[in-house]
Amino acid sequence: MKKKQNIVPLKDLNLTERFLFDEVMEDKETYQDVLGTIFGKEIPLLDQPQTEKELRVSPLIRSVRMDVFAMDEEESIYNTEMQNKRMADLAKRSRYYQSLIDTSLLEPEIPDYTCLNQSYVIMIMTFDLFGYGKYAYTFENRCREVPECSLLDGTVKIFLNTKGKNADEVREEIIEFLNYVEDSTDEAAKEIKSERVKRIHNQVCKVKLNEEIGVKYMQAWEEKYYEREEGKEEGRLMTLVNQVCRKLTKGMNAVDIADMLEEEEGVIQDICNAAKQYAPDYDVESITDALLGNADLRI
Secondary structure: OOOOOOOOOHHHOOOOOHHHHHHHHOOHHHHHHHHHHHHOOOOOEOOOOEEEEEEOOOOOOOOEEEEEEEEEOOOOEEEEEEEOOOOOOHHHHHHHHHHHHHHHHOOOOOOOHHHOOOEEEEEEEOOOOOOOOOOEEEEOOEOOOOOOOEOOOOEEEEEEEOOOOOHHHOOHHHHHHHHHHHOOOHHHHOOOOOHHHHHHHHHHHHHHHOHHHHHHHHHHHHHHHHHHHHHHHHHHHHHHHHHHHHHHOOOOOHHHHHHHHOOOHHHHHHHHHHHHHHOOOOOHHHHHHHHHOOOOOOO
């Protein structure tokens, strides 16, 4: 029997883990402190931040689930994402997030696009996506021929990098925050000078000590664990069904197939029985679905 992967205790998580990040950012004052740290000014929010906010404009178009979404008192929009895995599509993902935000802002009867809110897509990353050693990469639309000419379309994309090396070019507060994101511990907090980052740490401590959130974390972890395991089992079964069906088309019987594949005869017999109704074409996906729905399956 395969050993179950050990869970990392909630108290040992860093803000790089999406669960902790979302739980901490649900607190309005804390998210205000994060935005204040990034922009270097106070940003009062209108309402509580929304975590895991789903944006879907049509059943036929892919939806997105945003980590933290909020609007400030000037009606600017902020979407902040925690990203601890390098993925090739992050730049275009930021573009898609931006487009869905824009689509959700205008009602059908509004003809004037000047009503679109100022919006910021912020990605906090534990790696240097662009490779220039910067703690922050800020993108706005500017004219190639006249670089000082900005499009002024109200969109900004900011990629923050915990592995930055240009400490002389950014505020110390941002560096303290990004270091703390990777090491969200009491020991690291002792070295912090920024009052904002200290308050962020206080909220992290509250979340880690909250019993209800601890239970929620356990449940979320177990759900993801079993989803992964079920996915692996389904993949293994489909591979085995495909192998069996190929042998069946050659006229082999369950006993010989089991011997060749070094599988239990009972398992192979179950697959052969399920495959009969799909002969001679043997729809592997349909056979797998039928087997997964069989409570008596011996695999």
